[in-house]
Amino acid sequence: MAQHYYTVTWDQLHRDAKALAWRLHALGPWVGIVAITRGGLIPAAIIARELECRLIESVSVVTYDEEQRGQPVITKAPAAAGAGQGWLIIDDLVDTGSTAKAVRTILPAAHLATVYAKPAGKPVVDTFITEVSQDTWILFPWDTEPQFVAPLARKSE
Secondary structure, eight states, rough: OOSSSEEEHHHHHHHHHHHHHHHHHHOOOOOOEEETTTTTTTHHHHHHHHHOOOOOEEEEEEEEETHHHHHHEEEEEEGGTTTTTTTEEEEEEEEHHHHHHHHHOOOSSSSEEEEEETTTTGOOOOOEEOOOOTTTTEEEGGOOOOOOOHHHHHHOO
16 A cells, blocks of 8 residues: 555646656657557647657557556557657556656657656656656545545544
8 A cells, every 4th residue: 555645637647748748749750649548548649749749559558456556567568659769658657667767668669758757657658747766656636526524622532
């Protein structure tokens, strides 16, 4: 289990993905975007809109079961991207870098960008926006829903 949890709202994710698009725009033009599923799908859609990129591919990588990390397995390759020359790879987060490394083996020429990065994964990613500590589990908006939380004073009763 993670020691810390960091909740990202839809608004915050949109702002952070747009900030990533600003950085990536200066590095383009780009042939297309490869979204790493599932976490990279929504940031990739936001970035594709901002960069006016209409050629979108995906790579499916299974690494996590809940909060338990395993070895990454590519279950669907991004056929249209070739070796990745001129392509962006987009993911929500680079954690240890194992997923990113697996994707880089099939897209060695692509530019890898994530919205969030942890220290262990930073060396694997080319561009990111926000760094979080290694012991933090990010709660993305697609994994959460608003609900009532009792006031702190009630929790001590």
